[in-house]
Amino acid sequence: MYTLYIGNKNYSSWSLRPWILMRELGIPFNEILIPFNEPGFPAFSSISPTAKVPCLHDGSERVWESLAICEYLAERHEGVWPKDAKARAWARSAASEMHAGFGNLRNVCSMSVGLRVELHKVTPELQKDVDRIGALWSEGLQRFGGPFLAGPTFTAVDAFFAPVAFRFQTYGLPLPKPAADYVKRVLELKGMKEWYAAGLAEKWRDLPHEAETPTFGKITADLRK
Incomplete structure (x- = not known):
C-alpha cells in the first residue's frame, strides 16, 4: 500500500x-x-x-x-485525469499553471484553514491572480459541463485547486458566480471536510506560518481548537 x-x-x-x-x-x-x-x-x-x-x-x-x-x-489508477482527450489536455494545462504560477496569491494568501482574514489591501498583482482563477474555473465549468473543472468527476485538476478553495474561504476574496459556486462545492466534499476538521483540531503552531499572515491582513477569527 x-x-x-x-x-x-x-x-x-x-x-x-x-x-x-x-x-x-x-x-x-x-x-x-x-x-x-x-x-x-x-x-x-x-x-x-x-x-x-x-x-x-x-x-x-x-x-x-x-x-x-x-x-x-x-499510470496505475483510472480517473486521475479525464478520459476525454480535450478535457484531459485542458486539465493538465490548468494543473500545471497552478503548480508553477499564481505567486501573488500564494505569498499574500497563504493557506491556514482555521483562520478568517481581512486583507489590508488587494494589490493589482493579487487581483490579477484572482481574476485569472475566476476566468479559468468558469471556462472549465462551462466548457466541460461541470460540476467539476474538467467534467462530471473529480480529477487531478480539482485536487490542484483544492487548496485555493480553502484560501478563498479564509480571505473572503470575491469570485464570479460559477467560480464561487465551485468553491462551495469543493468545500462540501467528504475529503475536504475531513481535512478541514483535522486542521482545526491540530495542536501545533508553526511560528513562521503564524507570523506571516498578520503582515497581510487582520485576523478576524481563529476557529482552531
Missing part, C-alpha cells in the same frame, strides 16, 4: 493535493503527518530527497512533488 507523507493540515497546501485526490478517488494509502518545525518527529530529509512534503512511498520507490505524484498515480 502507498504511504503518503504530509505536513500540517492547517498549512500544507502542497500536501492537500495528492491527499484529496487519493481520498476522492478511493485509492488506499497510509497517511503519515510530520508537523513543521516540531521536535520529536522525523526530519523531512529522512522521507524525501528534497526534504519537503508531500512525498509518496510505494515500496522502495519515492515520488516527490505533487504533480509527479499525480502522474505516478495516473
Whole structure:
C-alpha cells in the first residue's frame, strides 16, 4: 500500500493535493503527518530527497512533488485525469499553471484553514491572480459541463485547486458566480471536510506560518481548537 507523507493540515497546501485526490478517488494509502518545525518527529530529509512534503512511498520507490505524484498515480489508477482527450489536455494545462504560477496569491494568501482574514489591501498583482482563477474555473465549468473543472468527476485538476478553495474561504476574496459556486462545492466534499476538521483540531503552531499572515491582513477569527 502507498504511504503518503504530509505536513500540517492547517498549512500544507502542497500536501492537500495528492491527499484529496487519493481520498476522492478511493485509492488506499497510509497517511503519515510530520508537523513543521516540531521536535520529536522525523526530519523531512529522512522521507524525501528534497526534504519537503508531500512525498509518496510505494515500496522502495519515492515520488516527490505533487504533480509527479499525480502522474505516478495516473499510470496505475483510472480517473486521475479525464478520459476525454480535450478535457484531459485542458486539465493538465490548468494543473500545471497552478503548480508553477499564481505567486501573488500564494505569498499574500497563504493557506491556514482555521483562520478568517481581512486583507489590508488587494494589490493589482493579487487581483490579477484572482481574476485569472475566476476566468479559468468558469471556462472549465462551462466548457466541460461541470460540476467539476474538467467534467462530471473529480480529477487531478480539482485536487490542484483544492487548496485555493480553502484560501478563498479564509480571505473572503470575491469570485464570479460559477467560480464561487465551485468553491462551495469543493468545500462540501467528504475529503475536504475531513481535512478541514483535522486542521482545526491540530495542536501545533508553526511560528513562521503564524507570523506571516498578520503582515497581510487582520485576523478576524481563529476557529482552531
